[in-house]
Amino acid sequence: MPVKLAVAVRTDLDMGRGKIAAQVAHAAVAATLAGLGTADFAAWLREGQPKVVLRVRTAGELDDLVRAQAGGLPVEVISDAGRTQVTPGTLTCCALGPAESQRIDAVTAGLALL
Amino acid sequence: MPVKLAVAVRTDLDMGRGKIAAQVAHAAVAATLAGLGTADFAAWLREGQPKVVLRVRTAGELDDLVRAQAGGLPVEVISDAGRTQVTPGTLTCCALGPAESQRIDAVTAGLALL
Numbered sequence: 001m002p003v004k005l006a007v008a009v010r011t012d013l014d015m016g017r018g019k020i021a022a023q024v025a026h027a028a029v030a031a032t033l034a035g036l037g038t039a040d041f042a043a044w045l046r047e048g049q050p051k052v053v054l055r056v057r058t059a060g061e062l063d064d065l066v067r068a069q070a071g072g073l074p075v076e077v078i079s080d081a082g083r084t085q086v087t088p089g090t091l092t093c094c095a096l097g098p099a100e101s102q103r104i105d106a107v108t109a110g111l112a113l114l
Numbered sequence: 115m116p117v118k119l120a121v122a123v124r125t126d127l128d129m130g131r132g133k134i135a136a137q138v139a140h141a142a143v144a145a146t147l148a149g150l151g152t153a154d155f156a157a158w159l160r161e162g163q164p165k166v167v168l169r170v171r172t173a174g175e176l177d178d179l180v181r182a183q184a185g186g187l188p189v190e191v192i193s194d195a196g197r198t199q200v201t202p203g204t205l206t207c208c209a210l211g212p213a214e215s216q217r218i219d220a221v222t223a224g225l226a227l228l
Contacts, residue, residue, distance in 0.1 A: 007139065017131040018167040018228030024135035025121065025142035026163055032143050033159075036150075045147075048195060049140055053132040081162060114132030 002101040003043045004050040005031055006108050008065050009093040011055045019085050020093075020114070023078055024053055027095035030076035035098055040074075044098035052104075054111040065094055068107040073099055116215040117157045118164040119145055120222050122179050123207040125169045133199050134207075134228070137192055138167055141209035144190035149212055154188075158212035168225040179208055182221040187213055 007024045009015075015023070028051065035041030044050070056062050062077075069075040076095040082088030097104050121141045123134055142165065149155030158164070170176050176191075183189040190209040196202025211218050 007135070009135070016228075017134055018169075020131055021121070021123070021135045021138035021167045021228065022165045025139045025165055025167075028139035028143050029146050029163060032146050049143060051136045051139055053135045053139075055132075114130075114135065 003040050003047060003098050004052060004101045004104055005044060005095060005097040006052045006054055006104045007093055007095050008054045008056045008062065008108065008111060009114055010057070010059065010062055010091070011114070012058055013086050013090065013092060015085055015092065023080065023092040027076055027078045027093050030078065031074060031095040031098065034074055034076060040098050040100070053114045054108055055114045056111065059091060062091055062094060065096060065107060068096060073097070073103055073107065117154050117161060117212050118166060118215045118218055119158060119209060119211040120166050120168055120218045121207055121209050122168045122170045122176065122222065122225060123228055124171070124173065124176055124205070125228070126172055127200050127204065127206060129199055129206065137194065137206040141190055141192045141207050144192065145188060145209040145212065148188055148190060154212050154214070167228045168222055169228045170225065173205060176205055176208060179210060179221060182210060187211070187217055187221065
């Protein structure tokens, strides 16, 4: 079963590309620490850490993804410290997985690549 | 002692912001897996994973950073699988740390933020 990590980033915050990269990295590290020791995480590493970075347009769209946690999908939401570019506590992105690609796709269908 | 993770990204490859974010995330995850169990990594987590994303303009500038490994700084170089945007095996970015900020700065002084 292919596995992947998806990170969805808000595009309504006007973050620069370096800021976006740092937020996505934060989400990927959080997903890694949460996933250590699980079979999905081990499979994901074996497959070369496949990642997809997607866009959401609002905080509401991000919330919709976070609700996938209720269905058992690993979710890590990133809140920015707000030292640059955004207000402290702003939710900037979330990681879904690593998990079976099919389970990720079921939640992210319709979202465009960043 | 403040600690941080720096990721330096090549800007000569014309990668889009989503591609850059995925490469930086890859570097941060590699640095995490390499750092697990070290004092610097534990301090970095405690401090909220401070990260800085920097730019290098050429493969040569990236190589210069990778040489910091010889001085004992943790370095993880990312080679892209090349499924999108770049040729397979292209070195896209590298992570330095997590390590004491002073040690990172000694190597990255002069590099601009991405």
